[in-house]
Amino acid sequence: MSAPTWSLQCSACGTSASVENASVCQACHQPLFATYDPVAAGTPLGSRWDMWRYAPFLPLLEGEIPVSLGEGLTPLIESPTLAAAVGVRRLWIKDEAQNPTGSFKARGMSAAVTRARAARVPGLVVPTAGNAGAALAAYGAAAGVPVRVYAPATTPRPILDTIEVMGAELIRIDGHIGDAGKLALAFAAESGYVPISTLREPYRVEGMKTMGFELVEQLGWRVPDVVVYPTGGGEGTVGIWKAINELVSSGWLPGETRQPRYLVAQAEGCAPIARAFAAGTEKADPWVDPVTHAAGLRVPSPLGDRLLLRVMRETDGLAGTASEDAIREWTRTLAVKTGIDAAPEGGCGLSVLRDAVASGAVQGDAEVVLFNTGSGASYRV
Ligand SMILES: *Cc1c(COP(=O)(O)O)cnc(C)c1O
Numbered sequence: 181m182s183a184p185t186w187s188l189q190c191s192a193c194g195t196s197a198s199v200e201n202a203s204v205c206q207a208c209h210q211p212l213f214a215t216y217d218p219v220a221a222g223t224p225l226g227s228r229w230d231m232w233r234y235a236p237f238l239p240l241l242e243g244e245i246p247v248s249l250g251e252g253l254t255p256l257i258e259s260p261t262l263a264a265a266v267g268v269r270r271l272w273i274k275d276e277a278q279n280p281t282g283s284f285k286a287r288g289m290s291a292a293v294t295r296a297r298a299a300r301v302p303g304l305v306v307p308t309a310g311n312a313g314a315a316l317a318a319y320g321a322a323a324g325v326p327v328r329v330y331a332p333a334t335t336p337r338p339i340l341d342t343i344e345v346m347g348a349e350l351i352r353i354d355g356h357i358g359d360a361g362k363l364a365l366a367f368a369a370e371s372g373y374v375p376i377s378t379l380r381e382p383y384r385v386e387g388m389k390t391m392g393f394e395l396v397e398q399l400g401w402r403v404p405d406v407v408v409y410p411t412g413g414g415e416g417t418v419g420i421w422k423a424i425n426e427l428v429s430s431g432w433l434p435g436e437t438r439q440p441r442y443l444v445a446q447a448e449g450c451a452p453i454a455r456a457f458a459a460g461t462e463k464a465d466p467w468v469d470p471v472t473h474a475a476g477l478r479v480p481s482p483l484g485d486r487l488l489l490r491v492m493r494e495t496d497g498l499a500g501t502a503s504e505d506a507i508r509e510w511t512r513t514l515a516v517k518t519g520i521d522a523a524p525e526g527g528c529g530l531s532v533l534r535d536a537v538a539s540g541a542v543q544g545d546a547e548v549v550l551f552n553t554g555s556g557a558s559y560r561v
Contacts, residue, residue: 182243183241184199184241185216185242186215186216186239187199187214188212188215189212189213189215190205190210190211190213191210191212192205192208192211192487193208199214199239200295201374202381203375203381203382204379204483210486210487211379211382211385211483211484212382213385213422214383216236216237216426218430230250230251230252230253231253231290231387231390231394232246232248232252232290233252233253233390233393234389234393237389237423237430238291238387238389238390239294239383239386244298246290246294247290247293247297247319247322247323248290249286249318249322250280251279251280251286251287252279252287252390252394253394254275254276254278254279255278256272256273256274256275256394256395256398256549257274257275257518257520258270258271258272259271259272259273259518261517261518262513262514262517263548265513265534266537267534267537267544268533268537268542268544268545268548269544269545269546269547270547271547271549271550272548272550273518273520273526273550273552274549274550274552275520276551276552276553276554277520277521277523277552277555277557280318281311281314281315281318281342282554282555282557282558283311283314283476283523283553283554283555284388284391284551284553284554285311285312285316286315287387287388287390288312288315288383288384288385288387288415289312289315289316289318289319289376289384289387290319290387291384291387292304292319292383292384292387293319293322293323293325294383295383296325297324299374301372301373301374302326302371302372302373303326303371303373303374304316304325304326304327304328304373304375304376305329305367305368305374305376306328306330306364306375306376307361307363307364308329308331308357309331309335309476309477309478310336310340310476310558311339312377312378313329313330313335313339313343313348314339314342314343314558317342317343317347318346320347320348321346321347321348326349326373327348327349328348328349328351328364328367328373329349329350329351330353330360331343331350331351331353332352332357332359332360332478333353333354335352335475336475336558336559336560337561338558338559338560338561339475339558340352342558356478356480357479358466358479358481377483378414378415378483378484379413379418379482379483379484380483384415385418386419387419388416388418388419388420389419389420389422389423391416391419391420391551392419392420392422392427395407395420396423396424396427396433401432401433402437403424403433403437403438404546404548404549405440405441405546405547406442406443406533406548407420407441407443407548407549408443408529408530408533408550409442409443409445409529409551410445410474410477410526410551410553411445411477411488412446412476413479413482413484414482414484415484417442417444417488418484420442421495424440425439439494440495440549441542442495442498443498443499443500443529443533443536443542444488444492444497444498444499444500445477445499445502445525445528445532445533446477446500446501446502446532447474447477447478447501447502447504447528448501448502448503449470449471449504450470450472450478450479451467451499452465452480452485453488453489454500454501455467456485456489457497458499461489462486462490463485463489464482464485466480466481467480472504472507473504473508473524474507474527475524475559476523476525476553476554477525498536498542500532500536500541501532502527502531502535506528507528507531508527509527510528510531510534511523511524511526511527511528511530511556512527513530514526514527514552515556521556521557522552522556523553523556523559524556524559525552525553525554526552526553529551529552
């Protein structure tokens, strides 16, 4: 196969790393980022009809067929009714429920498993709040790579079922995703399986970038004023930001393009990033006793905290939280007013947006894109 057209560097200190079997930076343990050779003018889009449409900006070797299940190219649905309900000029929902296994995690796993298969890893292991495990199980099956998943026993039943249906080994644990992470790393050390948890592996975030490429293309090659992202580990938010940076630096967006403001939405019962952002600190302290039914947001100690907080500072970002009742109420509102089967995470985003508009933090004339990161069906037990 041909030589890679990308290299890996630390997102914090710039130290280089090898492109296969990479984890975090050897020097400072922060997440690695891929940098691409300049994308040839005139070839920003490939010919595939899935997220690999953006292959010139993705970690794929020439002639290599990605591990794909038709992820990405999700609809961007404008809702004037919902825009009026929260008080913004225009509001679109990017409906990530329409991905294989029902969440945007499919994008990251498509990229990560493609690289892992090329590196001939013996197996893959992931700690998960749910959707990452279901996605990895599916892509592992597609690639013929064994998968082990550590998930809280409280994970919604349809998600646990998907993991088992896809033939992955499912270990149910008593704690939260942080506890699952420790067990996954211990198993990786003894088995040689490669851990691919959020931002501990450099290619998942590359798949997440495709949400940013699609958003910009769907809006007619421009960016919205505000992106609302229900945030746990931060990979989705960081991915969109990285995509827009790459579109600007490669000339696909005008040089004067400003990044959207990222509105990070978290649950009141687990809000380490919102708390750190309000305090103005560079990193987030672990959240003790995380509690929320929006399972994807139950991430008490994200590895990418510094990176995410940097993105928020650099883009005039915002953060907010929603109570469990508000999450329920706004998840229902999202579904009833749009017909989109919203996940609680999407409802959290809508609740936080409504509060940000009410307080004046987001202006009423803003154009906003809200990510419905998962499918409501995955949570109905
Ligand atoms: C994983 C997940 C999130 C959080 O995404 P991060 O990239 O970890 O911030 C939000 N919603 C759903 C449905 C998820 O599965």
